[in-house]
Amino acid sequence: MSGQVFKLNDGREMPAIGLGSWKSKPSEVYDAVITAIKAGxxxxxFVYGNEKEVGQAIKDSGIPRNELFITTKLWNTCHRPELVKPALEVSLANLQLDYLDLYLxxxxxSFQPSDVKQPRDADGRILLDDTDFTVTYAAMEELVGEKVRTIGVSNFSIENFEKLSKTQKIPPAVNQIEIHPFLPQFELVKYCQEHNIxxxxxxxxxxxxxxLMKDATIIEIAKKNNATPAQILISWGIKRGYxxxxxxxxxxxIISNFHNVKLDDDDFSAVNKLIEGKEQHRLGDPYYSWDVDVFGLH
Ligand SMILES: NC(=O)c1ccc[n+]([C@@H]2O[C@H](COP(=O)([O-])OP(=O)(O)OC[C@H]3O[C@@H](n4cnc5c(N)ncnc54)[C@H](OP(=O)(O)O)[C@@H]3O)[C@@H](O)[C@H]2O)c1
Incomplete structure (x- = not known):
């Protein structure tokens, strides 16, 4: 691993910048991973449908496993406790790995178990399952060890964490959530940081x-720092501590995105203020496709 890292609550380290791969087509993701992999x-x-290509690129890169940090995620159809370990095994086989650094x-x-990723009834309604996420998390805790170094969650709210804290034995190390200057998530970030997540x-x-790529403030800060708008957005997040x-x-x-620009306090505060006087803009809310109010907004 090269570059800045953050410490997780179990003492392990996670590189500050990683390559995302949602919507990276199987035919494109191999080269993307090969380009990014040195950063680690x-x-x-699982649901991105590209774990196999990601895994092949990891293998072909020849980079020692202990220099890499690989994250994948448990999908909603595998939330019943007896399905959690088999789901991990499928992801490990897809990725050709012996272990994950982080399983989210x-x-x-929870969806009903299914071979399709979004099972629906004849009217198109998603088939929800009544497995509580605390039960799923307990099954994930059982995985920690040889095959999974660290576990965490994604798309969790403060309410979810408060509920989970009553049953968890291993505190989640990570919460992966949507954040950009039009959805800065000030309260949730503060909560996670105070709770060592x-x-x-x-x-x-x-x-x-x-x-955001066309935002006048971002473009101005990018010019001032001889950087790209993307580098400013990435560096703003790292300066916030995540x-x-x-x-x-x-x-x-990919190459330029891995370059962290040191933002000065004026630039940092200008990006923080982008949301002032504007409506927050959430890109992903499954309420509309799953009819589940994950973020308590409806
Ligand atoms: N946990 C979850 O529920 C969840 C949900 C969403 C996303 N994620 C993760 O987060 C990752 C990132 O989120 P995202 O994919 O939604 O969006 P993103 O990283 O915010 O943006 C990706 C888009 O920006 C473009 N782009 C990348 N670098 C650029 C640059 N330097 N200049 C201009 N355009 C650039 C990409 O185009 P090209 O690819 O064509 O270059 C792509 O269209 C995902 O891939 C996934 O790994 C997790």
């Missing part, structure tokens, strides 16, 4: 066709 940190998920519960939402920002650039997983399949972008 790759973020994937992708969502605090490392935040990882997903969609840190604002995902595809992001208005890791960031920008996705790209474009080699030149």
């Amino acid at each position: 940190h790759i973020d994937t998920a 519960m992708h969502w605090p939402v 490392l935040v990882t920002a997903y969609s840190p650039l604002g995902s595809s066709d992001s208005p 890791s960031v997983v920008p996705k790209s399949v474009t080699p030149s972008r």
Whole structure:
């Protein structure tokens, strides 16, 4: 691993910047991983459908396993406790790995077991399961050891953490959540930091066709720092004290995204203030596709 790292609550280290791979097509992700792998940190998920290609690239890179930090995620159809370990085994086989550095519960939402990723009834409604996420998390705790170094969660709210804290034996090390200047998540980031849970920002650039890339303030700060808008968005997150997983399949972008720019206090505060007077803009809310109010907004 090269570059800045953050300490997890179990003493392990996670590189500050990782390669995201959601929507990276299987045909594109191999080259993306090969380009990014020297930096050491790759973020994937069973549901992205590209673990096999990610794993092949990891293998072909020849980089020693202990120099890498690989994260994947447990999908919603595998939340029943007896399905958690088999789901891990599938991901490990896909990735051709003996162990994961980090295994995340992708969502605090359980679907009925299924071969399809989003099982639905004849009317198109998602088939939810009544397995509580605390039960799923308890099964994930059993995995920690030889095959999973560290466990964490994703898309968790403060309420979810408060509930989980009553049953957890191993505190989650990471919460991977959507964060960018139009959704800075000040309260949730503060809560996680106070509870020693490392935040990882997903969609840190604002995902595809992001208005942040055209934002006048971001462009001005980028020019001042001789940097790209993406580098400013990534570096802002790192300066806030959390890791960031920008996705790209474009080699030149991947390389430049791994360069952390040291933002001065004025630039940092200008990015913090971008949201002032504006509505927060959440890119992903499964309420509309799953009819589940994960973020308590509806
Ligand atoms: N836990 C979860 O529920 C969850 C949800 C969403 C995402 N994630 C993770 O977070 C990662 C990142 O989020 P994301 O994929 O939504 O969005 P993102 O990283 O904010 O943005 C990705 C988009 O930005 C473009 N891009 C990348 N670098 C750029 C640069 N230097 N200049 C201009 N454009 C650039 C990419 O295009 P090209 O690829 O064409 O270069 C792509 O269209 C995901 O890939 C995934 O690993 C997790």
